[in-house]
Amino acid sequence: MNGARYLKHRRHLILLIIILLGANGAFSQTVNPLAADPRAARAGGGIFRAQCASCHGADAKGIDIIDAPDLTLIWTRVEATDQAVFQVIRSGIPGSIMPPHGFPDPEIWMLVSYLRSVAVTGTSKQIVGNSTRGSELFQGNCSLCHRVDGSGGSLGPDLTAITARRTQAALTDSIRNPSANIARRYKPVSLLTDANERVRGAIKSEDAFSIQVMDSNQVLRGFSKSALRELNRDEPSLMPAFSERQLSETDVNDILSFLQSVR
Amino acid sequence: MKQLLIRVLLISVSLVSWPTFIQAQDADGPTFEDILRGFEDPSRWLTYSGDYSGRRHSPLTQITTDNVDQLRPAWTFQTGTTTRGRGFETTPLLDDGVLYVTGSNNYAWAIDARSGRSFWQYRRNLPDDLTYGASAPVNRGFGMLGNQLFMVTLDAHLMSFDRRTGDVIWERELADYQVGYSSTMAPLVLDNKVIVGISGGEYQTRGFIDAFDPVLGERIWRFNTIPGPGETGSETWPDDPAILAGGGGGTWMNGSYDADLNLIYWGIGNPNPDYYDENRPGDNLYTDSIVALDANTGEMRWHYQFTPHDVNDWDSNHMPVLANIEWQGQPRRVVMVGNRNGFFYVLDRVTGEFLLGEPFTATTWAREIGADGRPIVVNDGSLGCLPDPWGSTNFYPPTFFPGLDLFILTARETCAIYVPEEPANTRGQANFGGTVFIDSEQGYGALRALDVHSGELEWEFTYPSPSFGGVMSTASGLVFAGDHEGNFMAFDAASGENLWHYQTGSRIWGAAAITYMLDGVQYVLIPSGTTLMAFAL
Numbered sequence: 030m031n032g033a034r035y036l037k038h039r040r041h042l043i044l045l046i047i048i049l050l051g052a053n054g055a056f057s058q059t060v061n062p063l064a065a066d067p068r069a070a071r072a073g074g075g076i077f078r079a080q081c082a083s084c085h086g087a088d089a090k091g092i093d094i095i096d097a098p099d100l101t102l103i104w105t106r107v108e109a110t111d112q113a114v115f116q117v118i119r120s121g122i123p124g125s126i127m128p129p130h131g132f133p134d135p136e137i138w139m140l141v142s143y144l145r146s147v148a149v150t151g152t153s154k155q156i157v158g159n160s161t162r163g164s165e166l167f168q169g170n171c172s173l174c175h176r177v178d179g180s181g182g183s184l185g186p187d188l189t190a191i192t193a194r195r196t197q198a199a200l201t202d203s204i205r206n207p208s209a210n211i212a213r214r215y216k217p218v219s220l221l222t223d224a225n226e227r228v229r230g231a232i233k234s235e236d237a238f239s240i241q242v243m244d245s246n247q248v249l250r251g252f253s254k255s256a257l258r259e260l261n262r263d264e265p266s267l268m269p270a271f272s273e274r275q276l277s278e279t280d281v282n283d284i285l286s287f288l289q290s291v292r
Numbered sequence: 293m294k295q296l297l298i299r300v301l302l303i304s305v306s307l308v309s310w311p312t313f314i315q316a317q318d319a320d321g322p323t324f325e326d327i328l329r330g331f332e333d334p335s336r337w338l339t340y341s342g343d344y345s346g347r348r349h350s351p352l353t354q355i356t357t358d359n360v361d362q363l364r365p366a367w368t369f370q371t372g373t374t375t376r377g378r379g380f381e382t383t384p385l386l387d388d389g390v391l392y393v394t395g396s397n398n399y400a401w402a403i404d405a406r407s408g409r410s411f412w413q414y415r416r417n418l419p420d421d422l423t424y425g426a427s428a429p430v431n432r433g434f435g436m437l438g439n440q441l442f443m444v445t446l447d448a449h450l451m452s453f454d455r456r457t458g459d460v461i462w463e464r465e466l467a468d469y470q471v472g473y474s475s476t477m478a479p480l481v482l483d484n485k486v487i488v489g490i491s492g493g494e495y496q497t498r499g500f501i502d503a504f505d506p507v508l509g510e511r512i513w514r515f516n517t518i519p520g521p522g523e524t525g526s527e528t529w530p531d532d533p534a535i536l537a538g539g540g541g542g543t544w545m546n547g548s549y550d551a552d553l554n555l556i557y558w559g560i561g562n563p564n565p566d567y568y569d570e571n572r573p574g575d576n577l578y579t580d581s582i583v584a585l586d587a588n589t590g591e592m593r594w595h596y597q598f599t600p601h602d603v604n605d606w607d608s609n610h611m612p613v614l615a616n617i618e619w620q621g622q623p624r625r626v627v628m629v630g631n632r633n634g635f636f637y638v639l640d641r642v643t644g645e646f647l648l649g650e651p652f653t654a655t656t657w658a659r660e661i662g663a664d665g666r667p668i669v670v671n672d673g674s675l676g677c678l679p680d681p682w683g684s685t686n687f688y689p690p691t692f693f694p695g696l697d698l699f700i701l702t703a704r705e706t707c708a709i710y711v712p713e714e715p716a717n718t719r720g721q722a723n724f725g726g727t728v729f730i731d732s733e734q735g736y737g738a739l740r741a742l743d744v745h746s747g748e749l750e751w752e753f754t755y756p757s758p759s760f761g762g763v764m765s766t767a768s769g770l771v772f773a774g775d776h777e778g779n780f781m782a783f784d785a786a787s788g789e790n791l792w793h794y795q796t797g798s799r800i801w802g803a804a805a806i807t808y809m810l811d812g813v814q815y816v817l818i819p820s821g822t823t824l825m826a827f828a829l
Binding site for chain 1: 373374375376377378420421422426427428429494681711713715716720721722723724726727728729730732735753754755756757758775776777778779781790793795
């Protein structure tokens with residue numbers, strides 16, 4: 030993303046110069062003028078399918094093999110403003126295949142509206158629960174593997190802003206049935222080394238000859254495939270499933286309320 | 293002291309045999325006859341595939357199946373120009389110890405083939421409103437003749453350089469880039485002709501193959517890949533000049549050449565729009581075809597269409613591979629193509645007669661090519677997923693291993709659902725006409741060796757993800773290939789056993805290796821990411 034950041038800095042400089050000169054034409058709009066118009070996102074969807082989907086995917090979730098990022102996640106980043114996204118679409122990202130787009134301004138704003146409309150939906154409502162109790166439950170059951178607000182383990186993803194990205198129902202589902210949907214850099218694997226050591230961990234990377242994992246002790250380890258007796262991917266998630274017996278509905282809501290409170 | 297010695301030596305040499313001295317220094321650069329001799333001089337690599345056959349099979353034997361595990365990096369050249377999302381797709385040319393290399397974003401260099409140090413760098417000032425060129429800012433290499441180099445550009449120009457300085461000699465516009473044209477291929481240099489193709493089949497463009505005079509920079513002929521109204525082939529399109537004028541059919545890979553027949557063989561890309569077909573009923577010739585053109589006139593001798601009426605973006609921009617093989621007891625001059633649609637083809641290259649078409653991936657699109665040479669389509673996409681738009685293989689070079697009679701290529705196993713949608717047909721804007729849902733969980737890649745007589749799989753080596761790496765082979769029984777995870781690898785051509793690998797740190801995309809001998813050392817080169825890497829024992 031260096032290119033984007035560089036561009037943004039340069040744009041800011043240009044913006045400043047334009048404002049100083051009092052010639053605030055093209056760059057004067059910093060908020061989406063079409064934000065209130067529900068038709069904008071629909072029209073933007075049409076443009077997106079025609080001009081962007083070949084790289085970012087029909088669902089805007091990105092295509093890995095060509096480095097085209099998941100655009101449904103961009104708004105979870107603090108620096109992603111309407112204006113910044115507008116500029117990236119307008120100018121492209123030099124040094125990459127992300128091209129500039131010479132569309133008229135309103136069409137780019139429609140694309141911004143569309144990208145807003147497909148942003149991952151988080152939990153907008155206040156979750157009803159006891160966050161103090163949730164914090165304790167989290168320390169006891171989850172923090173071994175998950176970081177929140179700077180502390181905790183790393184086997185699973187950082188959950189600090191997770192309620193901004195996923196709904197309460199989806200999060201509850203992840204806790205009850207973690208194997209149903211396992212994110213890319215957390216795919217489980219079980220290895221048996223030449224020295225007869227059994228290693229369970231999450232696959233971070235892999236090629237035809239080697240595999241890189243974080244093992245269940247949260248140590249990063251690389252293995253040559255030729256030095257493995259077994260390599261089994263057919264495994265349940267590294268996260269244990271928490272049934273009603275282990276964590277009641279109230280417990281789960283308390284934990285989620287705690288996670289929401291640390292956003 | 294040393295210099296003095298050299299000077300004395302030079303004088304004495306020049307006194308004795310002035311003409312040989314000139315030749316040894318190669319001051320005039322390679323001729324057409326030199327290129328025609330292909331691999332005879334292993335200290336040269338004068339055209340994209342090493343020779344005109346497209347086989348990418350070198351006669352070198354210093355590196356063998358026994359010692360290849362001792363291959364080590366010799367040097368690395370850093371280009372400093374990136375195309376995240378694509379690759380460093382070039383094939384360097386080599387003459388007289390100097391490599392001539394094109395890079396992403398229309399950079400180019402002359403590099404010392406022994407040390408990896410550069411003599412000069414060129415960088416084109418590209419307009420900031422590139423169309424197709426901005427979404428694929430790559431280049432596949434120079435063409436060379438005498439002291440001239442030829443390179444095409446992302447704003448659809450053809451340029452000639454002085455190879456000693458990198459100075460521009462002349463520059464011609466091929467087409468208007470603002471419509472959607474671009475150019476990325478490596479020019480094919482013949483006798484007093486530079487043949488180039490065009491990209492932009494995703495836009496409202498009409499593909500062509502052009503021949504230019506290398507000295508004057510004047511166009512000699514143009515072959516349009518989409519017929520004009522009333523011309524032969526136009527009956528496979530609706531009777532509408534506007535549709536023909538934007539029918540697509542890019543020509544963005546270079547072709548091969550048979551000097552005896554004086555024919556060039558060239559692959560043609562997809563029809564426009566890619567997925568939406570309601571405005572273009574018919575076979576849509578000459579999209580997704582191979583054409584054989586008279587090199588002097590550009591007239592078409594024959595064509596064969598791999599994917600009639602394509603709705604999946606399965607361009608046929610592949611390097612056609614020429615070989616003389618025994619076919620059912622008879623010697624036959626054939627051309628072979630591993631196609632994006634998932635089939636391996638053998639055609640008679642004199643007549644274009646269809647000889648063989650067999651699937652090399654698990655594609656469900658068609659399982660058979662009928663006796664008439666047309667695919668028997670069993671799944672138009674309504675019965676489950678098809679190969680993705682990048683296809684079952686792509687433009688990256690395959691290799692043909694004579695003797696073993698193996699066609700070795702990088703195959704992609706993918707799964708995609710196509711959803712067509714009427715496009716806007718706007719000048720300068722991509723015109724796919726729909727979207728594609730790719731199930732990335734199901735994808736993988738493989739290096740596959742096919743028996744050219746049957747199309748049967750002889751061996752394979754699988755990669756974790758669908759790969760875009762090219763292939764080269766050497767007479768010592770080796771196959772060199774690259775994958776999407778960044779490994780550069782050597783295999784036993786007969787068995788497919790992996791003998792060596794080196795993690796280059798970036799995907800190998802669109803590029804295939806070259807090899808040459810200098811000072812008694814065999815080098816193997818591969819572009820990867822932002823680097824060109826040389827290996828030797």
